[in-house]
Amino acid sequence: MNKMPRQIFLSLLLLLMALFTCESAHAIPAFSREHNTECATCHSIFPELNEYGDVFLKNGFVWAKHAKVEPATPSAKVEVGGEGDPRVLEKLKEAAAASTPQNEAAPPAGGVHKSEPLWLAGLPQTVPLSLSATLNASYNDDAAYDKVDLSTRAVSLLAGGVFRDKLGFFLKYNLYAEGNFEPAVSNTPLNSDSPYAKDMEEFYLVWRNTLGTPVNLKAGRFRPQLSLWKKSNKVGISDFATTSYRVGNSTFSTDSPEDAVEASAVLFDRLYLAAGVVDRNGQDRNEGYGHLSVKFGGSDYHAREPEMDLDNENIMDYVYLVVGGYGYTGSNSGSLASNQRNNFYRAGADLDLVIKNARLKLALARGEDKNPDFASHVKSVTDVYAAQAGYMVTKDMVAQLRYEYQDLDGVITRRYIPTMAFSPNEIQNVKATLEYQRIESQGRNSNLGLLGIRVAF
Amino acid sequence: MKLMKTMVLIGMLALVATPVHAKLKTVGKGDKLGFDPSQVPTDMKGAFEIMKVKCIQCHTMERTVIAIQTGIAPVTGQPFDKQATKAYGIKMLRKPKSNMTREDVKQVVNLMNFLIDESAKP
Numbered sequence: 327m328n329k330m331p332r333q334i335f336l337s338l339l340l341l342l343m344a345l346f347t348c349e350s351a352h353a354i355p356a357f358s359r360e361h362n363t364e365c366a367t368c369h370s371i372f373p374e375l376n377e378y379g380d381v382f383l384k385n386g387f388v389w390a391k392h393a394k395v396e397p398a399t400p401s402a403k404v405e406v407g408g409e410g411d412p413r414v415l416e417k418l419k420e421a422a423a424a425s426t427p428q429n430e431a432a433p434p435a436g437g438v439h440k441s442e443p444l445w446l447a448g449l450p451q452t453v454p455l456s457l458s459a460t461l462n463a464s465y466n467d468d469a470a471y472d473k474v475d476l477s478t479r480a481v482s483l484l485a486g487g488v489f490r491d492k493l494g495f496f497l498k499y500n501l502y503a504e505g506n507f508e509p510a511v512s513n514t515p516l517n518s519d520s521p522y523a524k525d526m527e528e529f530y531l532v533w534r535n536t537l538g539t540p541v542n543l544k545a546g547r548f549r550p551q552l553s554l555w556k557k558s559n560k561v562g563i564s565d566f567a568t569t570s571y572r573v574g575n576s577t578f579s580t581d582s583p584e585d586a587v588e589a590s591a592v593l594f595d596r597l598y599l600a601a602g603v604v605d606r607n608g609q610d611r612n613e614g615y616g617h618l619s620v621k622f623g624g625s626d627y628h629a630r631e632p633e634m635d636l637d638n639e640n641i642m643d644y645v646y647l648v649v650g651g652y653g654y655t656g657s658n659s660g661s662l663a664s665n666q667r668n669n670f671y672r673a674g675a676d677l678d679l680v681i682k683n684a685r686l687k688l689a690l691a692r693g694e695d696k697n698p699d700f701a702s703h704v705k706s707v708t709d710v711y712a713a714q715a716g717y718m719v720t721k722d723m724v725a726q727l728r729y730e731y732q733d734l735d736g737v738i739t740r741r742y743i744p745t746m747a748f749s750p751n752e753i754q755n756v757k758a759t760l761e762y763q764r765i766e767s768q769g770r771n772s773n774l775g776l777l778g779i780r781v782a783f
Numbered sequence: 784m785k786l787m788k789t790m791v792l793i794g795m796l797a798l799v800a801t802p803v804h805a806k807l808k809t810v811g812k813g814d815k816l817g818f819d820p821s822q823v824p825t826d827m828k829g830a831f832e833i834m835k836v837k838c839i840q841c842h843t844m845e846r847t848v849i850a851i852q853t854g855i856a857p858v859t860g861q862p863f864d865k866q867a868t869k870a871y872g873i874k875m876l877r878k879p880k881s882n883m884t885r886e887d888v889k890q891v892v893n894l895m896n897f898l899i900d901e902s903a904k905p
Contacts, residue, residue: 363858366841370879389859624877631870631877636889644877683879721840721880751840 355456355755355782356486357387365754370685371724371747372757372782374561377646377680381629383556384590384598386494386532386542387486390628445490454487458782467773479503479778482527494532496548500525528583536589544588544602549581551590551600551617552652553689554676557581561716562745563761563778567730568674568691568710574698578658580672580691584613595626598650606658613657619650624680644682651675660700668697683718709733722751739767755782807902809848816845818898827897830890837883838875838891851898868895 358365365372368379375383381390444451462479469475485497530546549556553569560566569580588602597620604613624646625631634643654672659665674691693708714728723746730741742764749757757780765772808819823831838847850856850863861867872888875881883891 361858364842367858389861391861625874631873634873634876636869636872636885636892639885682877718879 355458356452356454356484357382358755359452360450360454360487361389365749366751369754370718371561371722371749372754373558375559377624378629381625381627384542384592384627386534387488387496388491388494388534390630448490450487450489454485456484456486456782458482458484458780460781461779463777465775484782488534492534494534494542496528496530496532497526498528500527540591540593542590544590545586547583547585548588549583550586550602550604550615550654551588552580552615552654552672553674554619554648554650554678555687561724561747561759562726562728562743563759563776564743564763566687566689566712566714566728567732567739567741568676568689568712571691571693571708571710571732571734573670573693573695573706573708573734574668575660575700576658576668576670576695576698578656578670580652580654580674592627595628595630596621598627604656606656607662611657613655615652615654617650617652619648619676622647622649641681646680648678649676650678664700666697666700668695668700670695670698685716685718687714687716688712706735708735722754723748737768739765741765756780806904807848807852807898809852814843814845816843816848818844818848822901823894824897827890827894830894833887834891834894837881837887840882841875841878847895851895851902854899854902863899865896865899868892868899 355365357368361367368375368382370376382388441451459481460479461476463474463476465474467473480500481502483497483499483501486495488494526547528546528548530544530548533543533545535541536543553566555566555569557565557569565581572579584604584606586602586604588600590598590600592598598618600617602615604615606613621627623632623642632643634640652672652674655669656671657667657669659667670693672691672693674689676690677686677688679686679688689710689712691708691710693710695706695708697703698706710730710732712728712730714726716724716726719725726743726745726747728741728743728745730739730743732739732741743761745759745761747757747759757778759776759778759780761776761778763772763774763776765774808822809816810819811817817835818831820828820831834847835844838844846857854863855861856863856867856871863871869892872892876883876885876888
């Protein structure tokens with residue numbers, strides 16, 4: 327055997343060994359890859375967050391730290407020097423190195439998959455990119471020509487992570503979107519219509535624990551912290567009416583992404599506060615908002631588990647309740663050049679009750695728009711209520727029923743929305759959702775059936 | 784002959800490079816990594832069976848082995864000591880559809896505490 331083939335053979339052998347000794351890749355989105363954990367760590371059925379996912383989000387994409395990882399060896403400084411037996415000196419040097427106290431400048435502990443050079447550079451350990459895509463099949467009873475429709479509804483590029491536990495980031499860019507959230511117009515409801523379609527929906531940075539305080543400072547384009555549930559924090563397809571409704575020609579809804587700066591903090595372990603200012607094109611004064619929520623029972627906002635007596639059964643151990651309230655005041659217009667302003671406010675309250683496998687969400691919102699058509703200055707008042715009961719039928723299947731009531735200047739709209747969502751435990755990044763919407767308004771009924779298959783990878 | 788020597792050398796290097804945790808006996812590799820049942824005392828065999836069947840419904844046993852061997856929870860990087868085992872037990876008990884009872888959690892927490900002690904032995 328000449329030298330060349332032997333080298334090739336050895337290279338192949340080494341390559342094969344490397345392949346068989348490398349760990350398999352986990353083809354799931356950015357946070358899962360970075361933290362080497364499954365979707366179910368943070369989601370009930372994605373993208374709905376469980377209480378640990380909620381803490382992760384509130385904490386700027388870092389796991390809550392309960393205690394410092396202390397070194398096993400004493401941290402007292404050992405001076406090593408002088409002359410003597412070189413073997414003894416070497417041992418002393420080793421002991422001194424081992425007793426160096428851990429501090430925040432040290433690489434993350436326990437990171438069997440962590441790369442020190444990446445950590446030193448402040449980079450995430452994995453490329454923090456993901457894609458999310460939805461295939462949608464719908465049946466619209468109201469459609470004039472095309473009752474059944476099969477389409478790809480949206481494809482989004484997602485990125486998220488944190489630089490050295492100091493600066494969190496999140497990005498959502500809609501690569502493709504279609505449709506219109508109006509059953510009488512289109513069969514393909516859209517989760518981000520104009521002006522957010524095919525655009526940067528969110529990109530923000532979070533300065534965690536700003537200047538050593540419990541405050542996280544967020545800046546960029548994002549959905550202001552108002553409701554307990556962010557727009558994407560849901561199992562079903564349709565959004566809650568309390569946060570998604572719009573009035574007249576105004577494009578504002580409570581769950582719209584905005585250019586904003588927001589400060590938030592967890593206080594007393596169970597109180598969450600957020601407040602921010604929004605800069606909108608065409609406005610000459612900033613908009614402001616605030617949010618407050620309190621959690622009773624369950625783990626706290628640092629993900630610390632409650633004390634529990636393991637010898638005695640108590641149903642309250644499986645219960646937690648979150649109540650929250652918010653307010654938003656703002657002003658918008660139809661175009662940059664227009665002098666026609668619409669001054670508006672939104673106020674709302676939410677309740678999230680979880681009892682083991684069951685979950686109840688209640689939401690109410692009131693809004694007032696002084697000039698929603700940007701012309702007539704006729705005031706509009708809206709009251710919206712929503713109640714949703716859900717039950718985890720199996721570990722990977724949720725059944726929900728939602729009722730919504732909307733009163734827009736005396737025009738009443740009622741919606742009945744049963745939903746089934748299934749995300750197999752073996753492939754947690756795939757979800758099938760079956761949703762039916764019955765909408766009753768002004769004596770006219772609309773029926774829409776949706777089957778959505780969403781993948782994130 | 785030279786090729787054979789090289790292959791033997793590579794093989795020996797691969798064996799040496801494989802991580803070994805002598806204190807706590809384990810079986811399998813990677814996703815299949817688990818605790819060696821021979822080190823589990825008779826009165827904890829029941830708990831070991833619960834752990835083998837119920838814990839792996841949501842995560843691999845590898846995660847538990849790493850946590851106990853290193854003293855650090857692999858996902859969060861937080862200490863995995865006897866205080867943490869109870870907190871994790873409560874977390875799993877409260878998790879919807881975890882299919883864990885209080886008695887299951889109590890037994891598994893005791894077993895993990897035993898394994899932590901075993902792992903700490905010199």
